Amino acid sequence: SSELTQDPAVSVALGQTVTITCQGDSLKKYYAGWHQQKPGQAPVVVFYGKDNRPSGIPERFSGFGSGPTASLTITGAQAEDEADYYCSSRDTTGNLLLFGGGTRLTVL
Amino acid sequence: EVHLVESGGGFVLPGRSLRLSCTTSGFTFRDHSLSWVRQAPGKGLEWIGFITNKASGGTITYAASVKGRFFLSRDDSKSIAYLQMNSLQPEDTGVYYCARDLGTAGPYYFDGWGQGTRVTVSS
Numbered sequence: 001s002s003e004l005t006q007d008p009a010v011s012v013a014l015g016q017t018v019t020i021t022c023q024g025d026s027l028k029k030y031y032a033g034w035h036q037q038k039p040g041q042a043p044v045v046v047f048y049g050k051d052n053r054p055s056g057i058p059e060r061f062s063g064f065g066s067g068p069t070a071s072l073t074i075t076g077a078q079a080e081d082e083a084d085y086y087c088s089s090r091d092t093t094g095n096l097l098l099f100g101g102g103t104r105l106t107v108l
Numbered sequence: 109e110v111h112l113v114e115s116g117g118g119f120v121l122p123g124r125s126l127r128l129s130c131t132t133s134g135f136t137f138r139d140h141s142l143s144w145v146r147q148a149p150g151k152g153l154e155w156i157g158f159i160t161n162k163a164s165g166g167t168i169t170y171a172a173s174v175k176g177r178f179f180l181s182r183d184d185s186k187s188i189a190y191l192q193m194n195s196l197q198p199e200d201t202g203v204y205y206c207a208r209d210l211g212t213a214g215p216y217y218f219d220g221w222g223q224g225t226r227v228t229v230s231s
Contacts, residue, residue, distance in 0.1 A: 033217045035153070042205060042224050043145075043153065048217040086153050090216060095169055097143065097155040097215035 002026070002091045004100035011106040012077045020103045022070045022087030032070035033088040034063055036081075037102075043086065047072060074105075082107045109134045110220035112206050117225030120196055128225055130189040130206035137187035138162065143209040143218065144180065144191050146227075148202040158215040159189060169214060174200075196229045203227075 004024040012018035022032055033048035045054050047063035060075045070089070074081055087100040116128040130142065141160040145153050159180040160167040168180050179192040189206060203226050207218040 030216075035218070035221075037153075042221050044221065045218050048210075048219065052217070052219075054219055088153075088155070088218070090214065095214050096171060097158065099145075099153040099155060102152045 002096075002098065004032075004087055004089060004098045006085075006087060006100035006103045008101070009104045009106070011108055012074070013108050014079060015076055017073065017075045018077050018105065020072045020074075020085050020087075020105065022072075022089075022100045023068055024089065024098065024100075025068055026089050026092045026098065027065060027068050027070050029092065030090045030094075031065045032063065034061075034072045035086045035088065036083045037086065038083045046085075077105075077107050079107050081105060110208055112208065112220060112222035114204060114206055114222045114225035117204065117227045119228045119230070122197055122229055122231055124196055125192070125194045126196060126227060128191040128193070128204055128206075128227075130191070130222060132187045132189070132208075135208070137182075138184040141209040141211055141215075142180075142182070142189045143207050143211075143215050144189075145205045145207060145221075146200075146202045147205070147224075148199070151202070155215065157191070158209060158211065160212055160214075164212040167213060193227070196227075198229050201227060201229050 035043040037043040046061045111134045143158045157170045182189045203224040205224045206222045208220040210217045
């Protein structure tokens, strides 16, 4: 299929670990990118590909992909991690880019 | 540091046109591809187009929602990418972002976003 599916909302206690998932057929072939967006701000890339974390992104952000599921794990979530998280990946043809619907992360 | 700045947004009547610019710095523009993404008010991210560099063949691809109305181009001498938007409709309202794309044959991973420019299409 040509879509990526994310849970609409996830919550985590401060300092605990949370995993945000993304599902889609194209993820069997391509790794995902992950984008954090805080209210009123532009998105920021926090992880992409097999094991790439952009400069300046804390090490607590890590990505993993297996079959039709990609995941973003935040180990020791901080208050400033509260945001919307979007996954992205090529579609099954490799010609277009898809975004998941986004997951709103609440840090309790 | 990768830096992208969008400009050219504004208020436009339905059926009219608008050209957005993505001015870049901090990297060798001619060596990189770019994608454009939009976000309708209160909605998620929607990829709308990709343009690769000349060395990779100058490939341009569009999402079905804008194909035939929106056109991407680039000026390597100025390190600027453009998004020409024609026949604008109210559903094209949103914030438009450019992003540096690491893909060569097609869109792939981003490693930097611009701050966005707002487009409002309304009568």
